[in-house]
Every structure is written in C-alpha cells, then in structure tokens.
Amino acid sequence: MATEAHAAEGATGYIIHHLTPLSVGEGFWTLHLDTLFFSAVLGGLFVWFFKKAADNATTEVPGLVQNFVEMMIEFVDTQVKDSFHGNSKLIAPLALTIFCWVFLFNFMDLFPIDLLPAIGSVMGIPYLRVVPSTDLNATFALSISVFCLIIFYNLKIKGLWNFSKELLFHPFNHWLLIPFNILLNFVEYLAKPISLALRLFGNLYAGELIFMLIALLPAYLQPVLSLPWAIFHILIITLQAFIFMVLTIVYLSMAHEESH
C-alpha cells in the first residue's frame, strides 16, 4: 500500500497518503504506530482527567471539573441502569471508558485534516493517520474485547450447560432444529462484534474521507463545506460513541439474563 501511495499523484495520491497508517513490521506483525500512539495518548488524557476529578472529589458543592465528570458518571450510570438489571462492578466503568475513549478517538476527526500530518512530516514522519477509529484494528479491538466479555458473562452467569442449551435450543425448541439454531446463534453472536466495529469504523472513515474530498476543493469553497460538515460531525462522533456504549451495555445485559 505504501508503495502505491508513493506512485500515485494528485487527488488519489493525497487521499491514499492520508489513509496510510504509520506502520512498522510486515504482514500480520505490522504495528500501526499512529493508532497505538494516539489511542494511548487519548486514553491517558481521559484517565488523567477523571483520576484528577476523583482525587479532588468532595461531597460539598462541586467545582467545574467535578461537575462535568459527575455529569458523565450520572449519564453513564443512567444508561447502565436503564438496560442492565444485574449487579456488576465492571459494566459501568466499562461503559464510561468506551464512551469517553471512542468519543476522543472520533474527536480527532475535528482537527484540521492536514494539521497533524503536516506537523508530523516536519518532524520526519511520512504517514500519520490521527483518527484511531478510522483504523479497523482500533474498532475491532474494542468490539472483540466486548465480545469476549459477552462470552465470559454468558458462561459465568448461565454456566456452560445452560449456555450450550441456549445455543442449541433457542430460538426453536425442537431437537430436529438444533443445526438451524446453532447456525442462527452463530450468526447472531458473530454479528455483534462485527457490527459494532464496522459501524464505528464506517462512520468515521466516511467522515474522514469527506473531509479529504473537501480539502481537495478550491480554497474558497472549503470553509463553506467543511464548516457544516464539521458541525454535523460533532453530532456523529458523539452519537457513535453513545451507540457503541449503549450496545455494549445491552449485549452484556443480555448475557446476564437467563434464557427464555
């Protein structure tokens, strides 16, 4: 891909350059340094901010930072309590982490599209893709983790026996339909992480692509188009983070519920 990018010129070259991650290694052992770097930095930012708020937390009248953080906590807690009726120490922090982290991923999209890559190229970095959620590895990392948790909780709450029974006899409770049930459940379970990851990836990838296309237009047209798109994008990035969080909660609550 990198060689292609060098070869192509003009608009195609520009786009391909922007979509090429900074990577080391070959084949499966490739590491996307930009994705890893930015997601780690954003995760660190999130954790630092919330940890600071937690350290300064008082039960007196809250300050601005604490107010904001508490608002987030309340918001996530409400979402969790709305759809999750079990008792879990993990699920609320997980939801908070997903929402904030994905939101910060997506927020990188609102930086001027050439700003960070330009700074990078001055520093001698040839490729820089700043939005981690336009990397399938980042979105799949989230959704596969969630998928593992789904399986884990299914096994933990229902036990291996009940879980297998659910896979074999749900939705059609007849021994003749066992193969069909297996197929159906297989698709259903597999669809969860794939749809989670691809929805986020697709939205952000497309958004980024449109920013690139706008950037290719004449200079006088760019603000007219990129401003409304950026404003619209504020909605999209929040919505995508929210959807990811809510679906995670819903999937995990389904894992906690006994079979019908």
Add this chain to the structure above:
Amino acid sequence: MSINITLIGQIITFALLIWFVMEYVWPVLFAALEERKKKIAEGLAAAEKGQEEILLAEKKAKGLLKTAKDQSSEIVTLAQKQANEIVEESKNSAKKEGDRLILAAKAQIDQEIQQSKDTLRKQVAALAVTAAEQILTAEIDKNKHQEIVEKISSRL
C-alpha cells in the same frame, strides 16, 4: 487496511484503561455522588421535619392560647361574680349598720326624752314644792305637809 498485531496492542490498552477506571476512578466518583445524594436527602428530610415541628408547635401554641383565654375569661367571670357578691354583702351590712344606728339613736333619744321628762318632772315638783312652800310658809308647817308633797311627786 488490514487486521494485524495493532489489534492486540489496542486490546491491551483498552484492558488497562478499563482496569484503571474500574479500580481508581469509578468507585471514588460514584461514592462521592452517592454521599452527596444522601446528604441532600438528609437535608431535605431534616427541612421537612423542621416544618412539621413548626406546624406542631403552632398547633400547640394555639391550644395553649385557647386554654389561657378560656381560663382568663373564667377568672374574669368569677371575679365579677365575687365583686357582685361583695357589693351585695357590703350593701346588706351597710343597711344593717344603718338600721342598728337608727335604732340606737332612737333608743338614745327615748332615753334622753325620759331623762329630760324626769328632770322636768323633778324640777316641776321642786318648783311646785317651792311654790307651795312659799305659799304654805305663811300658813302651814313645813314638816307637816312634806309627806303629802312627796306622795304627789312620786305619782307624777
């Protein structure tokens, strides 16, 4: 655009983030929130209780006021009654005293009349005697007629 080892790196980062949030962030903030909720609820409950107490106190004060009013009116009635009685009594006693005084005065007057009658009688007698004496001096012996004069004067 391929899945590669980055995925594993991202999963590790994700797991670390979740662990950190679960361990150090969520419980602290949530506890603070719960604590504040509790405090607010307590404050509200206390306010409500205070209001209830005020109502109760008002009721009690009203009751006390009513009893006090009742008592005072009772006292006033009683006092009026007593005053009336006293006035009546004093009227009676005054009347009695007056009657007594009048009676005494009458008695005294009677007595005085009697006395002056006696005195007058005696004086008249004496005068009569003197007159008789003077009349009789020339004619009769004083000793002889003394007996007769006294007899008459005692009959007066």
